Amino acid sequence: MPQEAEASAQTDPYDWQERITPDIQEQYAQDGCVFMKQLLHPEWLAQIEMGLARVMGNAAQAKFKFYAEQDDEFLETVRNMEVTPEIQRLVYESPIADMIGQLIGSENIWYYSDEFFIKDGAGCGRTPWHQDMPYFPMEGSQVASIWVSLDPLRKEECLEMIPGTHRTTRYDGFDPQFVSEDPTKPYYGEDLPPLPDIEAERDKWNIVSWDIEPGDVIFLHPAVLHGGGPTGANGKRRAITIRLYGDDITYGARPASRPTSPYTPGVSQMLKPGDPLRSPWYPRLRPLPEHRQVS
Numbered sequence: 001m002p003q004e005a006e007a008s009a010q011t012d013p014y015d016w017q018e019r020i021t022p023d024i025q026e027q028y029a030q031d032g033c034v035f036m037k038q039l040l041h042p043e044w045l046a047q048i049e050m051g052l053a054r055v056m057g058n059a060a061q062a063k064f065k066f067y068a069e070q071d072d073e074f075l076e077t078v079r080n081m082e083v084t085p086e087i088q089r090l091v092y093e094s095p096i097a098d099m100i101g102q103l104i105g106s107e108n109i110w111y112y113s114d115e116f117f118i119k120d121g122a123g124c125g126r127t128p129w130h131q132d133m134p135y136f137p138m139e140g141s142q143v144a145s146i147w148v149s150l151d152p153l154r155k156e157e158c159l160e161m162i163p164g165t166h167r168t169t170r171y172d173g174f175d176p177q178f179v180s181e182d183p184t185k186p187y188y189g190e191d192l193p194p195l196p197d198i199e200a201e202r203d204k205w206n207i208v209s210w211d212i213e214p215g216d217v218i219f220l221h222p223a224v225l226h227g228g229g230p231t232g233a234n235g236k237r238r239a240i241t242i243r244l245y246g247d248d249i250t251y252g253a254r255p256a257s258r259p260t261s262p263y264t265p266g267v268s269q270m271l272k273p274g275d276p277l278r279s280p281w282y283p284r285l286r287p288l289p290e291h292r293q294v295s
């Protein structure tokens with residue numbers, strides 16, 4: 001996959017308007033993933049650090065333990081924007097919503113979710129391979145996650161992706177309660193095929209990932225097959241994903257047997273398939289609502 005051309009010495013590296021070019025937009029449409037060096041200013045990384053500190057101080061949404069009580073345990077916690085002012089400021093005030101708007105070609109941008117993956121210690125396990133879309137009650141193409149690591153990572157520890165898989169098969173999700181026994185055990189077990197065991201057959205798949213420095217970002221389409229590397233000897237991999245969407249995203253029903261991720265009670269009662277995805281769960285970020293504007 002082509003990498004972004006090196007920014008010239010004169011270019012402001014954080015000038016996302018210049019750097020999210022039509023080529024990058026096309027790469028995103030084709031591959032569903034784009035790596036960009038040094039796009040997020042250190043001040044926004046500090047904002048994420050502040051949010052994470054509050055999350056770890058327990059003023060946070062529930063934390064899910066992957067591989068609970070085992071050596072490879074790590075934490076995941078979702079939708080902390082609702083309880084963490086620092087994450088709220090990041091989502092509304094940083095250029096992330098504008099970057100994603102330019103990437104997906106939508107002037108209107110809504111928040112879907114934010115999620116921390118906190119691997120704080122050597123030997124934390126893999127985030128299993130999956131697509132996000134089967135868990136999300138949505139359909140459409142104007143959607144992207146920005147994935148940011150607060151720690152430098154080798155490519156083996158980074159987010160891993162299989163480009164183009166947002167345009168091919170849609171698989172069932174994995175079942176978080178059973179990942180240590182079987183990372184392909186279906187979440188719904190209804191209409192979608194189960195995930196293939198990608199980790200067991202890595203050489204059969206076109207897996208991409210990169211060495212990462214804080215400030216580098218990955219834009220990811222939630223329907224791309226992806227998984228998260230384990231921690232190595234340095235033992236720190238604190239990453240956040242922020243998922244936003246644009247105009248063409250509609251409500252897509254998911255089986256009622258299991259909650260969507262995150263759980264958004266009421267959405268399936270208020271919307272029918274094909275309706276624009278509008279709900280108090282998904283606040284509008286752009287244009288910036290009046291109540292968030294500084295006068």
Ligand SMILES: O=C(O)CCC(=O)C(=O)O
Pocket residue numbers: 117127132145147159226227228229239241
């Ligand atoms: O960082 C990770 O380990 C997993 C990230 C992920 O699954 C996501 O961003 O959707």
